[in-house]
Amino acid sequence: MRTHKLGGVVIAMMFPAVGLHAASSFSPRPCESPELKKADARCGVVEVTEDRSKPDRKIGLNMIVVPALHPNAGVPPMFHLEGGPGIAATSAAEFYVGPGRIYRESRDVVLVDQRGTGGSNPLHCPAIENRPPLVDEYLPEDVIACRKDLSSKADLTNYSTMRAAEDIDSVREALGSEQIDIWSISYGTRLAQEYIKRFPTRIRRVVMAGFAPLDYRTPLFHAMNVQRVLDLLLYKCRADEKCSAKYPNLKNEWSALLTRLDHSPASVQWNGAPVSLGRGRFTEEVRNSFGTAAGQRAFPAMVHAAFSGDFAPFLRSERKGPSPFANGLYLTIGCSEGSSRIALADVARYTAGTFLGDYRVRQELSACAEWPRYQLPTDFFNPPASTPELLVISGEMDHVMPPDYAEQFCSKLQNCRLIMIPDLGHGPFDLDVWTGGDCYDRITGRFLNEGIIDESCLKKMHAPVFR
DSSP states (O other), X not given: OOOOOBTTBEEOOOOOOTTOOOOOXXXXXXXXXXXXXXXXXXXEEEEEESSTTOTTOEEEEEEXXXXXXXXXXXXXXXXXXXXXXXXXGGGGHHHHHTTTGGGGSSSOEEEEOOTTSXXXXXXXXXXXXXXXXXXXXXXXXXXXXXXXXXXXXXXXXGOSHHHHHHHHHHHHHHHTOSOEEEEEETHHHHHXXXXXXXXXXXXXXXXXXXXXXXXXXXXXXXXXXXXXXXXXXXXXXXXXXXXXXXXXXXXXXXXXXXXHHHHSOEEEEETTEEEEEOHHHHHHHHHXXXXXXXXXXXXXXXXXXXHTTOOHHHHHTSOOSSOSSOHHHHHHHHHHHTGGGOOHHHHHXXXXXXXXXXXXXXXXXXHHTTSOEXXXXXXXXXOOSSOSEEEEEEETTOSSSOHHHHHHHHTTOTTEEEEEETTOOSSSSSGGGSBTTTHHHHHHHHHHHHSOOOOGGGGGOBOOOOO
């Protein structure tokens, strides 16, 4: 299983020519985790400059190298690029020690916390990240306080996707590798595209899961994309004999539940205290639960219970601890590369008629009004014109990035192969509860290791049943 303006002012950001970055060498030390120690994983940092115009200001990129089981000197290391943006890549290390061993059969797996995440000068907003999931995420006073705090510790205009791509190449150079392979997911696929554009000769093969276009205007299309999955889910329940028998009025119950929350928020208990749950927060958390097939298949039971006044099944799926995102990095990249390109006239156009509505977009646009932004070259948003060997995996039930995005991207490239997996959500996050779930890693692992795509096991890969 993978468990894995100050005040509105636009700040210019300059990007010096490629090849001017300088990185320290990698000085490994044994990792502290027992599981990583047992695998002889190496932990350490590679230092890079935060801002090339200020060479004395450094960032230590936190990283873990999980060694090859049977090293082959001719096989490049595989770099894991995480989603978010804001999730630490090193959080996936134990996956590669256990069920992800196929990826390091003949080469090392390298996990580098993107600048602003994990142990790489993380841009955390504690008041936002520690807030219970049932209340609005971005309160203006918390956003302003976090911006002021982080701006005293970091130049936020230097925490972009472009700078992160340069960091990847700095680590490659520090490790002495001529080329690398890349496994990427969600936002990580955008970072992978930027790396391909800037360092095309340094890559051999790439896997992109939950493909995200470089010009994606986060979060403008979230409501439309999750509505697509909801409609499919309602159809799948009607087509399933047991689900349709158990929940014959599911669509009507869902509509009635939303209407009720529109007029009167529900009072629910969270950590022993009453919380007022309105439609906006409720539907955003439902959207979050759609990240996995298991979460989607629990939807009919959750709706039926909530319609009857019992929110316990819904609450059981909620995050219990802090958010896994470094929200400062999420806002830094999201506001500059996504929200800044959202026209207000488009908000209603892309959210009308959806169950989520404009809640998520309004939340982020409000936060971004208080967050610094950097300018990007106009060609940043263009996809790569050519790629190395590339395999794109898309889920039929991806509630964030529908298969159409991947199909449009891949259809214009000679070296790109697209596989769409029925019933799969945004990524391979719950494959341990699938029948034949290991098929996913067998396909992608063999492609990265051998350049061979064998999808025959997909016939025996099945999502969990409706609860």
